Amino acid sequence: MTTQIVAKTDKYIPCKLHYKKACISADLPALSELFTGRKLPSILGGNTAKAEADGFSYWAAEPKGIFEFYAGQKDLFGKLQKAIVKYKLAEEFEDDLPKGIFRGGWIGYFSYDLGRYIEPTAFGGQATMADDLKMPLIRLCFYDRLIAYDHIEGTFWLIALRLPNDTEKPEGKLAALESALCGLAKSRKVRVSLPRLQRADIDNVDFSQISANMDKNYYLKAVKKIKRYIYDGDVYQINFSQRFECDFITRPIDLFHWQNRHNPSGYAAYIDGRNFHIVSASPEMFITIQDGIIKTKPIKGTRPHLNETGHPQAKQVNTKNFSDLLFSEKEQAELNMIIDLERNDVAKICEPGTRKVIQSRTIETYPTVFHAVATVGGQLREDATFCDILAAMFPGGSITGAPKIRAMEIINQTEPTARGVYTGSIGFIGIDGSVCLNIAIRTVIITAQKAFVQTGGGIVADSDPESEWEETLTKARALLAGINSVQQR
Numbered sequence: 449m450t451t452q453i454v455a456k457t458d459k460y461i462p463c464k465l466h467y468k469k470a471c472i473s474a475d476l477p478a479l480s481e482l483f484t485g486r487k488l489p490s491i492l493g494g495n496t497a498k499a500e501a502d503g504f505s506y507w508a509a510e511p512k513g514i515f516e517f518y519a520g521q522k523d524l525f526g527k528l529q530k531a532i533v534k535y536k537l538a539e540e541f542e543d544d545l546p547k548g549i550f551r552g553g554w555i556g557y558f559s560y561d562l563g564r565y566i567e568p569t570a571f572g573g574q575a576t577m578a579d580d581l582k583m584p585l586i587r588l589c590f591y592d593r594l595i596a597y598d599h600i601e602g603t604f605w606l607i608a609l610r611l612p613n614d615t616e617k618p619e620g621k622l623a624a625l626e627s628a629l630c631g632l633a634k635s636r637k638v639r640v641s642l643p644r645l646q647r648a649d650i651d652n653v654d655f656s657q658i659s660a661n662m663d664k665n666y667y668l669k670a671v672k673k674i675k676r677y678i679y680d681g682d683v684y685q686i687n688f689s690q691r692f693e694c695d696f697i698t699r700p701i702d703l704f705h706w707q708n709r710h711n712p713s714g715y716a717a718y719i720d721g722r723n724f725h726i727v728s729a730s731p732e733m734f735i736t737i738q739d740g741i742i743k744t745k746p747i748k749g750t751r752p753h754l755n756e757t758g759h760p761q762a763k764q765v766n767t768k769n770f771s772d773l774l775f776s777e778k779e780q781a782e783l784n785m786i787i788d789l790e791r792n793d794v795a796k797i798c799e800p801g802t803r804k805v806i807q808s809r810t811i812e813t814y815p816t817v818f819h820a821v822a823t824v825g826g827q828l829r830e831d832a833t834f835c836d837i838l839a840a841m842f843p844g845g846s847i848t849g850a851p852k853i854r855a856m857e858i859i860n861q862t863e864p865t866a867r868g869v870y871t872g873s874i875g876f877i878g879i880d881g882s883v884c885l886n887i888a889i890r891t892v893i894i895t896a897q898k899a900f901v902q903t904g905g906g907i908v909a910d911s912d913p914e915s916e917w918e919e920t921l922t923k924a925r926a927l928l929a930g931i932n933s934v935q936q937r
Contacts, residue, residue, distance in 0.1 A: 492715075692928065752817055753814060786850065797832045
């Protein structure tokens with residue numbers, strides 16, 4: 449049975465759901481390539497890591513509507529809620545689509561700096577963060593048709609919505625989607641030359657050619673200042689980050705292809721915003737909502753998964769890194785702090801007594817890394833709107849620190865530029881009330897032939913400033929090397 453996001457208005461546009469299973473074999477990178485030739489495409493996933501995440505990839509284009517909200521505008525929650533509930537399924541009905549699949553609706557992002565509207569005290573006083581990219585704080589596109597791929601079953605689903613006064617029948621929408629898939633299966637006109645997408649030369653990234661929003665001296669002083677806040681009892685942890693900038697003169701989709709081949713991630717995304725592009729290789733889920741159950745899955749702790757053995761074709765699982773992450777007292781403490789934070793956030797919008805730690809700290813294995821994760825969730829209150837959920841949960845605690853509001857205050861005072869999409873969320877809000885949003889880490893913003901990469905880490909009482917500095921460079925190096933790789937083709 450489908451569920452609806454509760455609306456505070458009775459005005460909505462009724463839609464009818466139509467769908468078709470397509471047992472067609474088609475190349476996923478080629479499908480992504482095909483959709484980039486269409487108007488304002490959005491792609492979620494498109495790689496093998498999806499099977500271990502929410503299980504589905506999506507391709508959509510030619511939106512029927514766009515919602516944008518910029519810094520300085522007012523009535524965030526009123527405007528957002530009105531947009532989210534503008535479209536609604538005409539009736540509740542049983543369908544045989546796979547559980548958890550996106551049935552059409554909104555795809556887009558929420559900027560970290562949206563926190564200014566959610567927790568205004570955290571951004572109070574004189575803000576030091578310069579909003580130099582000036583992207584929308586929220587950008588969502590409403591898609592009435594899409595292609596979904598079930599990574600578990602290995603099958604495609606074609607999904608279309610019938611809107612009132614729609615000149616195009618849903619059967620025609622489904623036929624066009626099927627034709628595109630069949631064309632890929634039969635033709636070699638759309639192909640991605642993946643073998644030419646070189647592996648990144650991570651060790652030879654030249655940071656002298658990379659601009660940053662702070663120098664090393666600024667960073668080290670900031671970490672020492674943050675540690676003083678911790679010693680004084682203001683906070684337990686702060687997620688502090690820096691931003692890097694480099695030239696980008698190739699197609700954004702090339703970087704997406706590279707990420708999906710060499711760094712496949714469970715919550716990858718490609719967003720075409722016309723004047724900017726977002727390429728995300730995020731491994732972290734912010735929230736999912738399905739059948740009234742909300743879950744959040746913070747990550748605190750990462751180690752490389754594979755070791756080179758010396759043979760060019762051979763790799764082996766890095767058991768030392770697995771053990772190191774499993775028994776790290778520092779990383780255990782960090783995740784436990786975030787679990788407590790998320791339990792408090794979830795409790796704000798869940799039925800009393802339903803909030804719980806669904807999965808305590810565990811180590812999960814991904815194609816390239818190990819992650820220490822936990823899952824917290826509960827049964828949503830029946831009157832909880834999407835805006836209620838956003839206000840309670842956003843931004844994710846794993847990328848702010850604890851306590852959240854004080855951590856955000858310190859981030860605002862310490863980081864020189866607005867984070868933008870980085871550590872915000874990317875994903876979908878379904879017309880049936882389902883939601884799947886990531887934490888936008890390992891995410892590249894591309895605009896005006898520049899690429900922006902931001903990386904950070906959790907600062908705690910015993911953090912070594914030099915080591916934290918090196919960690920941000922290590923994380924950035926992987927993304928910057930990928931950018932270099934696709935531009936050297």
